[in-house]
Amino acid sequence: MQRALIFAGLAIALALGASFALGLDRVLFQWALEGQREAQTLLARALRALRAGEAGALAALMGVCFSYGVFHAAGPGHGKLLIGGYGAAGRVGALKLSFVALISSLAQALTAIALVAVGLWVWGISRARMTGLADDLFQPLSFALIAVVGLWLAWRGARRLMALRHAHAAPHDDPHDHPHEGTDMHCATCGHAHMPAVDDVARAGGLRDLVVLVGVVAIRPCTGALFVLILTAQMGIFAAGIAGALAMGIGTASVTVLVAILSVTLREGALRALPNSAALSLAQPTLAVAVGLFIAIIAGRLALGAI
């Protein structure tokens, strides 16, 4: 089982590396672009058919919204960055993280539904202002919050590393006040028993974490869902719009769930390849620091870019 997992992780890593080397990411980009255009056209046709009262139009709308969600999610996005990063940084199970991915996509759809309902009927603001609000306010806000979550993950990893250092430093009675990089590496292989309980590290994945993940993803409604909701509201078929937005969320979730499973599989595969639990307990928080900083930098740039 362990061996299979390692091989699976390695195979996925190799496949991703090879696809970037061969330029398949460009093919994917083009495919997503064409796909979005296609989905956009089909969406318009489904809405017109629905308005005209054609049979089967609602089912068509659901199908189109689902694939719109998939294509929309196939590009670079905040949900994947956060969920994937979290899965890579902390000890969280693939099933649990997949569940978070699904819930956060649906919650994102609910945000869009609430925003449109309140925006159109309570505030009475226009479509342009509403999508402007999504792009100018919620988007940078969401990226900024993701950057904060990245820093938080990194901080948590750093604290674990410091705890490890203390665990080692005490019995050695090290007289020098120097940084411990070398010492840690040495001790990682010397089989000391002063490791922190693995359970401490496994705190990642607690309820509070999962709520934060869902909230940070959900705060930014997807522009596509807003378009569908506003259009259907204007056309007098808002209930169909709600169903469409949820279908879109499930479409988006199908990609983020994949990212969740990939990130967990990769991390588990990589870490299980390590020789012993000492190395493991060092590698896990180091990974968390690296991934957390990576998320913070990417999301920070995106937040600045989105202002």
Add this chain to the structure above:
Amino acid sequence: MVAAHPHIFIDAGLRLVFDEAGALDAVEVTWLYDELYSLIILQDYELDLDFDGVLTQEERDEFLGFDLNWNGGFSGGLEIATSDGEMLALGTPEAVSFDLTQTGQIQTTHRRAVEEGAQAGGLVASAYDPEFYIAFEMTLPTEIEGRVSCDASLLRADLDAAYAALDAAMAEIGGAVSEEDNFPEIGAVFADRVEIACSAL
């Protein structure tokens, strides 16, 4: 990182109008909007409320030129250069037409004067939105008026070359992209081009 993805797709077509001396006098730009954005516009402006797919004359008149209030760094998305790379100065847009096609797509045409009428030995036209919020494709036909001996050929964007150029531009600034105004001016290499070659008069 091409983070932005387009929300509006426009098929663009050009009509190049040459004067008697054989210089490019004006260019008419036709934009055919994608069906979803068209539907959004119809709903926003409360057009075609009877859903028969036909606009009234009043509707066509009232919204003529609705898409010509350019701002926020978008200046029409059109560039025309001579074969030696000199950019032609294009005038402000004048609305020509606004209509709804049978496919439920809004189609508009506007005209831009070419200020220093260039003798067209060769011209290269490209349509793109630097921010890529709009994805232009120059797939509508190119028409030539006033000259008979011109050939127009469409060169679709070469994505491989475009990504290579993006990589190079990123390397030049050390990969440090933190804000939009810092992002390399790379939109042009992702654009379709139409090359117009005219033989002597």
